[in-house]
Amino acid sequence: MARILIVDDDKNSALAIKDSLEFESYEAIVSLSGKDGMNRALNETYDLILLDILLPEVDGYEILRELRKIKKDIPVIIVSGKTSDEDKVFGLNLGADDYVVKPFSMTELIARIRAQLRRVNILRGSSVSHVGPYPGYEPVTIKIGESLVFLDKMISKLNDVEFPLTPKELGIIRLLYKNRGKVVGRDMMMKEIWGEDVYVTERVIDTNVVSIRKKIGDTGRRAKYIKTVFGVGYKLIEG
Template structure:
């Protein structure tokens, strides 16, 4: 699948040249000629990078950048500016731009910056995904992708429902979860069985994840409310 780039540039000739050059390099290119049109496309389209001119009609590039960053903190954005003024660069970077280039520029330099931004974003996204796939508390780790549970050097075998319950508790680490919320989120809205099923499964989890370890306590009871897992 082609990587998609949005060019937000009010000078039609420059926008056309950029579109031709980028398409030649294998990118799919969208073009907007005003700040408002660019913002709308940025928020609606699936994009890999934005080339954003600073001087735009209807809404300037810095304001477009600021509004995009309120919704999407990861999308790579390179500012295009005709003014070689330090304040423009500083403001843009402070508002979340990944890079900037001053017009007129060599297309090869721009292409190199585009490749660099997309590559860095890909690495960051991969790292973020890897972090999100692991839940932990103390020396207990859950791998959401492989459904493996380990405490220290020991592997812990859980039933599917025990696993789901432990994941829900760790996903709400340092928060108190009520029995009602546990039933809704782990057993589902349609569950009509005995409510003491939670006590049974909590007891099983404690036996498997706490007994025999030097710092045993993982799941804490909050009397009259529910349960919590805390680092301390």
């Protein structure tokens, strides 16, 4: 049974989500303030977090920022009344895995939760049955240029310095490696890594790729290993 933390100062909304999750056989815990939500998120164990942004004491962005310093692989879905593209991009760039705008369909929210839990189980090596980009293929280490990417540890290593990888960065690396030498379109990345029903812009993908390049030392004037194919996507060149 997955354990889900709901951080939302709207008690009625939080309890409605809790009831729906429990009906679907999830364990749901409610936190009604930013301070309590941060404490629970950082110090307790959850399989997924639903996070509002406008919270008393500590806002959702700060909770997410602190969470990603120590827990990089737990799925976080922002559930917020903030509707602008800028808010969505900011939250996703901070490390959120999905962004749901209030008011929302409970059926849609449950579907998005299931999608995130399914993906994180794949990244952690779960035996969950899934048709996706990686079945039957689970290399331990990938060499890209002078760097080594340790998939099991979610780190890249360059010149004896280790860099942690986020789940999305790891997913992009795996997808590019599986299709090495071929162009992987941004639309394919969106579908395979974020999911068909998850809102994500091309800018979010590009930001993740820039971060990956820094962590593997591919930061020259022209990238040597993760090539940009303008208007389409990216291609991994072995070397």
